[in-house]
Amino acid sequence: MTEIVLAHLSDPHLSHDKLYLPPAALLNKRALSQLSWRRKRRFLHVGAMLDRVVADLRATAPDVVALTGDLTNLGLPVECRQAADWLRHAMPAQTVAIPGNHDMLVRERWPDSLGLWAPWMAPTPDDFPFVRRVGPLALIGVNSARPMPWFSAAGRVGLPQADRLAAILHDTGRQGLCRVVLIHHPPVAGIVPRRKALLDRALFADAIARAGAELVLHGHSHVSGLSSLPGPLAPVPVLGVASASMRSERPARAAAWQQIRISTTERGFHIEVRRRIFRPDRPVLALAPMIFTSYRTPSPI
Template sequence: MFRLAHISDIHLSPLPALTLRELISKRITGYINWRSNRKDSMTGGTLDTLVADMKTQAPDHIAVTGDLVNLALDEELETAQRWLKTLGDPADVSVVPGNHDAYVPGALKKTRRFWAPWMRGDREASANSPVEFPYLRVRGDVALIGVSSARATAPFMATGDIRERQARKLGEILDETGERGLFRVIMIHHPPVRGAAPSHKRLLGIGLFQRTVRKHGGELILHGHTHLATRYEIEGPSWKIPVICVPSASQGFGGNQNHRPPAAFNLFAIAKTNAVWSCQMVERGIVDEHMTIRTIREHDLTVGAVLTSV
């Protein structure tokens, strides 16, 4: 059995001091949003409590699906690098970037450099090559496939995208790992499901992504971005593929954004019995103002099961 933990939308705090030059950009809107909506409700104490509980579950691997920072300032990227070192060895933690990690032009290039050890595929790591997406990591019978939907956008926009080159390579990786009989987990920040995010936050290229997995397959898709605990499904070659989101790992109980669920993580127990994959999902998260963490729900995500949105 392989135990995979999933967290997302870390939004490390507090924000470092910004210069006037840094504010004269899209960052001014993000700074105002942070001060008015996130400063008091998304805290490092919540994140620390959640991660401590997650580690007691002894996962074999941790998937982090983006938005580690807020405005992609250099100091934030360095802080996130230090945080990743505390989260786990790069071989045991896989990261894909989110829109906040690519907040302004040029930021994503820096993000890839600062967090490279956690975003390199196995081939790139062995050759110490630059980060490329999608990447492939194989751990036991599980293939971890990292797709980047991150891009810099205009003010008040938080869209992501996937384009033909990345989709084509994703299909090749899915074919290769499918032929090897691996359980294929695709990690992406934006939800690849229509209607899962408002138009100014959606993934551009949802149709391309869905056509790719419909043709080439996959067993599980993990994403973040919406800060919600949701389950969807999209069509695979002859089965339904679960699409799972997790709340922000820093969201406190209540606060200014009390319409958002408090911090949680998902734990997936992946196993194969008589050549049939099974996957049990456990949701654990904060349940009260004392930051008590408990199991919230459990789901059987056996490949091929028909899932409904929740």
């Protein structure tokens, strides 16, 4: 395969209003998230917006979909089961997912919660980062979601995972693959406040700086945008995307997905990103493409 079409979406926040929530399961940090959902967020994360995004995405028949976290709102096992059904029936078969902070608000038994997403994700917490290869593309899933104290939506990667990430990037780079890293929390400073930030982003940035990558995709901020991280030879583009279910008139915050067309060249990869934005009662807003060029030059780890 000399060309791959990758679709990126994030933060669908599937509604749990029709699910039974055991009262005892809310006697923790989830109580705050449930209050926020009932008072505000359920009016912002709208199923009709998500349906429009998914229908548009499916119509383009991408080779693979990258979903960068927050499928749920409270991380309850019943929500994880609902999300698994949604992944199975609503999303293309070739979908790769990672968890977000809402998916791990508090500790749950992995087999009863995120373990249900094993067909689309790493089978156990110890298997991050994981790699899914599609032709010349290597999707590398990182887990930045950790149970955090009350009032914190921050994340961590941890030194062991960061070291494994650097090794995976080095190995896939030597194979000449296009390395796209998936992480929920933005790995660049200033995109979100500290209480929502990747607290050890220096570890992640160091892995990228040492071993390189072609692209980093994230969610969490609910804002579509472009930033970068230093790479061994050139800056590495970092792309965020708004929540796929967000009802907003503001283009940067409105529900969106990104079509990423990756073509192999004699020296590396040509990457073309087209963002598609969905506002209430308006036609799709298709932005001009962003173009990136990457060269296959393995770097020392």
